[in-house]
Amino acid sequence: MKPTDTSNPEYFHKVVDCQWGCPAHTDVPSYIRMIAQGQFSDAYMENRKSNVFPGILGRVCDRPCEPACRRGRVEDKPVAICRLKRVAADHRDDITERLPKAPEKTNGKKIALLGAGCASLTVANDLAPMGYEVTIFEALDTTGGLMRTNIPSFRLPPAVLDEEIGYILDMGVDLKLGHRINSMKDLLDEGFDAVFVGTGAPKGKNLEIPGRYDSDRIHIGIEWLESVAFEHIKEIGKKVLIIGVGNTAMDCCRTSLRLGADDVKVMARKPRGFFKASEWELEDAEEENVEILVNHSPKEFVYEDGKLVGMKFDLMEYNIEENGRIDRGTSTGEVVIPCDDVVLAIGQDNAFPWIERDLGIEFDKWDCPVVNETTMMCTRDGIFFGGDSAFGPKNIIWAVEHGHQAAISIHKYCHGEDLHDRLPMGLNLSTQKMGMHEWSYSNDYDGVSRQLVPHVGLKERFKKLNIEVELGFSAEQAAEEVERCLNCDIQTVFTESLCIECDACLDICPVNCLTITPNGEEQDIRARLKAPALNPDQALYVSGALPHTARVMVKDEDICVHCGLCAERCPTGAWDMQKSTILVPYAADEAASDQPQAATGGAAK
Amino acid sequence: MTYIAKPKISLPNLPKNELGLTTRDYEGAVSTLCAGCGHDSVTAALIQAVFELDIEPHMLAKMSGIGCSSKTPAYFVSEAHGFNSVHGRMPSVTTGANAANRDMTYIGVSGDGDSLSIGVGQFVHAIRRNLNMCYLIENNGVYGLTKGQFSASADIGTKPKKGLPNQQEPIDPASAALALGATYIARSFSGDKEQLIPLIKGAIMHSGFSLVDIISPCVTFNDHEGSTKSYAHTREFYRHVANIDYIHPTEEIRVSYDEGEALPIHLRGGDTIVLRKVDRDYDPTSRADAFKHLRDRFNAGEITTGLLYVNEDRAEMHELMHNIDTPLSRLPYEGLHPGNDELQKLQSRYR
Numbered sequence: 008m009k010p011t012d013t014s015n016p017e018y019f020h021k022v023v024d025c026q027w028g029c030p031a032h033t034d035v036p037s038y039i040r041m042i043a044q045g046q047f048s049d050a051y052m053e054n055r056k057s058n059v060f061p062g063i064l065g066r067v068c069d070r071p072c073e074p075a076c077r078r079g080r081v082e083d084k085p086v087a088i089c090r091l092k093r094v095a096a097d098h099r100d101d102i103t104e105r106l107p108k109a110p111e112k113t114n115g116k117k118i119a120l121l122g123a124g125c126a127s128l129t130v131a132n133d134l135a136p137m138g139y140e141v142t143i144f145e146a147l148d149t150t151g152g153l154m155r156t157n158i159p160s161f162r163l164p165p166a167v168l169d170e171e172i173g174y175i176l177d178m179g180v181d182l183k184l185g186h187r188i189n190s191m192k193d194l195l196d197e198g199f200d201a202v203f204v205g206t207g208a209p210k211g212k213n214l215e216i217p218g219r220y221d222s223d224r225i226h227i228g229i230e231w232l233e234s235v236a237f238e239h240i241k242e243i244g245k246k247v248l249i250i251g252v253g254n255t256a257m258d259c260c261r262t263s264l265r266l267g268a269d270d271v272k273v274m275a276r277k278p279r280g281f282f283k284a285s286e287w288e289l290e291d292a293e294e295e296n297v298e299i300l301v302n303h304s305p306k307e308f309v310y311e312d313g314k315l316v317g318m319k320f321d322l323m324e325y326n327i328e329e330n331g332r333i334d335r336g337t338s339t340g341e342v343v344i345p346c347d348d349v350v351l352a353i354g355q356d357n358a359f360p361w362i363e364r365d366l367g368i369e370f371d372k373w374d375c376p377v378v379n380e381t382t383m384m385c386t387r388d389g390i391f392f393g394g395d396s397a398f399g400p401k402n403i404i405w406a407v408e409h410g411h412q413a414a415i416s417i418h419k420y421c422h423g424e425d426l427h428d429r430l431p432m433g434l435n436l437s438t439q440k441m442g443m444h445e446w447s448y449s450n451d452y453d454g455v456s457r458q459l460v461p462h463v464g465l466k467e468r469f470k471k472l473n474i475e476v477e478l479g480f481s482a483e484q485a486a487e488e489v490e491r492c493l494n495c496d497i498q499t500v501f502t503e504s505l506c507i508e509c510d511a512c513l514d515i516c517p518v519n520c521l522t523i524t525p526n527g528e529e530q531d532i533r534a535r536l537k538a539p540a541l542n543p544d545q546a547l548y549v550s551g552a553l554p555h556t557a558r559v560m561v562k563d564e565d566i567c568v569h570c571g572l573c574a575e576r577c578p579t580g581a582w583d584m585q586k587s588t589i590l591v592p593y594a595a596d597e598a599a600s601d602q603p604q605a606a607t608g609g610a611a612k
Numbered sequence: 613m614t615y616i617a618k619p620k621i622s623l624p625n626l627p628k629n630e631l632g633l634t635t636r637d638y639e640g641a642v643s644t645l646c647a648g649c650g651h652d653s654v655t656a657a658l659i660q661a662v663f664e665l666d667i668e669p670h671m672l673a674k675m676s677g678i679g680c681s682s683k684t685p686a687y688f689v690s691e692a693h694g695f696n697s698v699h700g701r702m703p704s705v706t707t708g709a710n711a712a713n714r715d716m717t718y719i720g721v722s723g724d725g726d727s728l729s730i731g732v733g734q735f736v737h738a739i740r741r742n743l744n745m746c747y748l749i750e751n752n753g754v755y756g757l758t759k760g761q762f763s764a765s766a767d768i769g770t771k772p773k774k775g776l777p778n779q780q781e782p783i784d785p786a787s788a789a790l791a792l793g794a795t796y797i798a799r800s801f802s803g804d805k806e807q808l809i810p811l812i813k814g815a816i817m818h819s820g821f822s823l824v825d826i827i828s829p830c831v832t833f834n835d836h837e838g839s840t841k842s843y844a845h846t847r848e849f850y851r852h853v854a855n856i857d858y859i860h861p862t863e864e865i866r867v868s869y870d871e872g873e874a875l876p877i878h879l880r881g882g883d884t885i886v887l888r889k890v891d892r893d894y895d896p897t898s899r900a901d902a903f904k905h906l907r908d909r910f911n912a913g914e915i916t917t918g919l920l921y922v923n924e925d926r927a928e929m930h931e932l933m934h935n936i937d938t939p940l941s942r943l944p945y946e947g948l949h950p951g952n953d954e955l956q957k958l959q960s961r962y963r
């Protein structure tokens with residue numbers, strides 16, 4: 008194999024599994040260390056730099072970082088990254104002074120942002136401090152988009168939304184509430200320099216089976232949740248069926264319990280393992296005694312005397328193929344399950360009835376706009392999409408990342424620059440050695456297991472709709488949990504010219520991830536390492552020829568616990584522990600980069 | 613040295629031996645030796661060897677004298693017995709222990725100073741007795757613990773970090789053991805675990821005295837240019853003559869070895885090793901050949917490694933003395949004590 012090119016920022020970035028897994032590249036290990044040292048405000052600001060809404064995301068993020076977390080491969084449970092984010096938010100001091108502010112003079116460029124959801128808000132967050140005149144048009148009388156209308160208040164209190172959205176609006180954003188855009192054409196006539204569409208995927212999927220329209224007790228999940236959020240709906244029948252088993256279904260069933268239902272069943276068409284809902288959302292629902300019935304395929308609504316009394320399902324049987332794929336299934340019988348209300352939670356669609364089709368904005372066969380994944384621009388210059396409106400429903404953190412990228416593009420567009428000529432990511436490395444056996448970070452492996460977030464009691468929590476169920480970690484729990492982080496950004500960096508091949512590092516490594524071996528092809532090397540490298544998703548770090556024997560040092564990055572013992576045992580300093588800082592460029596960096604080439608990692612913010 | 617102990621992380625796919633133990637179960641305290649010391653690599657090889665031999669920790673005795681090398685027993689198999697004796701006296705203490713309990717496995721870890729200077733008399737007589745033990749010399753050419761004075765294994769002309777080159781003849785422990793009639797003699801290098809681990813396994817399973825002389829560089833006092841026991845020098849001049857594979861009792865000897873290339877050797881204890889010659893002309897069963905080869909290659913400046921000599925015909929100490937099979941430590945008091953009448957009779961003969 009060729010020696011690993013560690014000058015490419017991507018290599019060390021990928022070693023930081025959580026940061027790599029995070030669409031917005033949040034520097035997780037850095038903020039966890041800040042929490043460990045009690046620097047909650049710093050940890051909050053570190054988060055805000057990339058993910059903009061730490062208090063919100065610390066509660067409801069989809070957390071792709073956690074399944075990616077290395078700790079989950081060393082033991083079974085990843086670090087509670089998301090809940091630690093909330094710790095930073097809960098314990099921060101007043102940080103308003105540290106927030107970016109709009110300059111006294113604007114740059115004269117007018118940007119229209121459609122929708123006041125997280126995508127548009129991120130664009131505003133990035134552009135307003137640069138002097139852009141930002142106007143947000145929002146159809147509803149309130150901000151936040153689905154975060155407010157659909158994510159129930161028992162998971163995400165409105166006060167948290169108000170505060171973090173307020174930070175952005177206070178940067179001098181012109182917010183026009185109750186202002187639905189009904190014609191893109193008309194908007195374009197208003198002479199904005201660029202338009203960002205962050206209107207989400209607002210259409211709940213319907214279920215076209217017999218009896219669908221014969222009752223007003225059949226609800227579409229996201230519309231129903233919105234009505235609950237706005238207190239237009241305050242109650243529901245005793246027996247409720249939720250159709251679908253995604254995250255929306257979990258919010259619907261838990262909301263039903265708070266509106267008076269006492270028998271809530273989530274009806275899944277497929278078996279467990281094929282559910283769309285995240286593991287933790289399922290857990291939270293089941294903790295509240297929601298029943299999940301598998302292999303029930305909806306057939307028709309059942310009425311008695313014109314009143315909805317139940318639903319008929321096909322009982323399904325499936326073959327699961329060896330590759331884990333499931334077939335379409337066959338019906339083995341029918342069953343009627345009684346109910347008073349039904350909530351359909353089977354997905355969302357995009358809908359753009361207000362975009363005229365003759366504006367040069369191309370739509371694909373699913374009626375979604377054709378959007379460039381890098382620039383977020385559609386086929387008409389100067390119009391950008393982001394969040395759920397761009398590629399269909401995803402989640403908040405993706406919407407935020409889209410917002411960052413769109414902000415970069417908008418800046419470039421307004422300055423007549425090539426949208427594709429974007430700043431690359433940068434990399435800083437700095438040694439963490441402080442002395443003989445001293446490292447700047449807590450390098451000793453701590454075997455403590457994942458802390459459980461305390462919840463409000465099962466009786467107490469149903470008393471009101473907006474009682475937040477999760478209480479957040481106590482100080483003691485946070486102190487334990489931070490020690491579980493393996494500091495994957497403290498990289499093992501190797502200098503082959505110094506190695507005397509004494510084997511000290513190989514012998515001390517607690518997870519056998521180092522080997523000195525003759526060079527060869529990757530597949531061959533993977534098989535003959537001290538511990539075979541079985542995870543192809545994780546890189547091998549391969550040195551050049553070692554001075555004494557011309558063999559190579561190979562490190563399997565997979566389960567390195569970044570304990571630094573290799574560096575500590577190395578007599579020559581051939582291994583060193585160095586912190587990698589991935590410099591992620593934002594719009595402000597693009598603006599500052601007219602002279603320097605590299606990103607400063609959001610220094611301007 | 614390191615302050616942080618190697619953390620115990622229970623990895624799901626760590627191999628287990630017949631006893632259900634992993635290599636982690638055969639580890640000891642965290643080493644206090646210098647970072648990069650060859651001795652630590654030998655420790656790692658020892659851990660691997662005893663793990664692969666399925667040795668029950670409580671049936672293992674780790675014996676040593678004084679020196680950095682003699683600290684090794686602290687760093688492997690914490691659950692085993694250990695005796696850190698006086699400088700150079702490990703062979704005698706082991707003789708006593710072995711006399712009392714012949715069922716245990718004895719691994720002595722010594723240094724070139726411990727064995728070839730102050731303890732050379734003890735070393736010599738343990739060989740003569742063909743004491744059933746595995747005797748490792750972690751050979752670095754210096755007294756590491758006392759800051760790097762030349763030991764008796766330092767080569768003529770080898771340079772110290774400061775001061776004048778050595779002028780005295782070195783003692784080569786392998787040649788000395790050959791002359792004294794040792795029955796298993798091997799040499800290896802701390803930086804070559806592939807060769808070393810099977811040699812240690814063979815040495816442990818061999819019945820009688822087995823010596824493994826391991827070049828184990830002192831990274832602090834003897835790893836500079838001009839030293840003949842440095843990593844660089846050893847790498848440049850060491851040659852394999854004959855390596856071995858240890859055959860685990862549950863394994864079959866599947867391979868049909870080409871004559872002259874590999875031959876199975878049945879150890880007295882019932883185990884089998886397979887000899888793989890690197891130098892076709894080398895015959896490790898011939899004492900005369902081995903002696904000549906060692907001298908010739910030594911004079912040519914080479915470091916000959918591998919299984920240098922093996923003799924499965926000679927009886928070990930207990931057999932030579934016709935002792936009973938049961939370890940003395942397990943005999944009942946009545947069996948060990950002749951009784952007052954017998955003692956009176958015995959004493960009367962000297963009156």
Ligand SMILES: Cc1cc2nc3c(=O)[nH]c(=O)nc-3n(C[C@H](O)[C@H](O)[C@H](O)COP(=O)(O)OP(=O)(O)OC[C@H]3O[C@@H](n4cnc5c(N)ncnc54)[C@H](O)[C@@H]3O)c2cc1C
Pocket residue numbers: 067068069121122123124125126127144145146147150151152153154157158186187188189205206207208209229232254255258361393394395396400401402403404406
């Ligand atoms: C029930 C439910 C639960 C969810 N839970 C989570 C979760 O726990 N974690 C997570 O990360 N994600 C979750 N999501 C997904 C997440 O809410 C969305 O991915 C995210 O809100 C998308 O943000 P956005 O800014 O693209 O759009 P939205 O949040 O949908 O905001 C769009 C805004 O645009 C406005 N608008 C629409 N059309 C117009 C128009 N023509 N003119 C003016 N304004 C308009 C809307 O009123 C709305 O305010 C959940 C989604 C649902 C439905």
Ligand SMILES: Cc1ncc(C[n+]2csc(CCOP(=O)(O)OP(=O)(O)O)c2C)c(N)n1
Pocket residue numbers: 678679680681682699722723724725726727730750752754755756757758763830
């Ligand atoms: C009776 C006695 N004499 C002298 C010493 C001092 N002393 C301690 S270790 C040592 C030499 C150790 O050399 P070696 O056995 O080669 O071990 P190394 O440290 O090189 O591994 C000496 C002379 C002692 N401890 N006891």
Ligand code: SF4
Pocket residue numbers: 499515516517518519520521562566567568569570571572573574
């Ligand atoms: S930091 Fe070094 S010793 Fe520790 S697990 Fe990683 S490679 Fe092994």
Ligand code: SF4
Pocket residue numbers: 505506507508509510511512513573576577578579580581582648
């Ligand atoms: S400890 Fe250092 S010198 Fe020794 S093998 Fe490892 S990297 Fe090379």
Ligand code: SF4
Pocket residue numbers: 644645646648649650651680681752756757829830831832833
């Ligand atoms: S002084 Fe030499 S022999 Fe002793 S621990 Fe240090 S390197 Fe090893």
Ligand SMILES: [Mg+2]
Pocket residue numbers: 679681723724725750751752753754755756763
């Ligand atoms: Mg020595």
